[in-house]
Amino acid sequence: MHDLENLSKDIERMKSRYLKYLREKEKARKRRQDVLLTPKDKEILIESFVIASLIENFISKTISKLI
Numbered sequence: 001m002h003d004l005e006n007l008s009k010d011i012e013r014m015k016s017r018y019l020k021y022l023r024e025k026e027k028a029r030k031r032r033q034d035v036l037l038t039p040k041d042k043e044i045l046i047e048s049f050v051i052a053s054l055i056e057n058f059i060s061k062t063i064s065k066l067i
Contacts, residue, residue: 037045
């Protein structure tokens with residue numbers, strides 16, 4: 001009976017360690033996923049920079065004409 005209790009405790013400890021391991025792996029996967037950009041994400045990012053640059057140039061030219 002005592003051996004069954006010890007075995008049960010060992011199984012619970014192993015289960016706990018395994019769940020912790022899975023959580024850490026999931027966190028690492030999410031961090032990698034957050035860092036990596038898909039080709040569509042890269043395209044959107046480049047387009048955003050181009051649009052921002054055009055807007056900045058337009059505003060600069062407008063202000064220089066007003067001054």
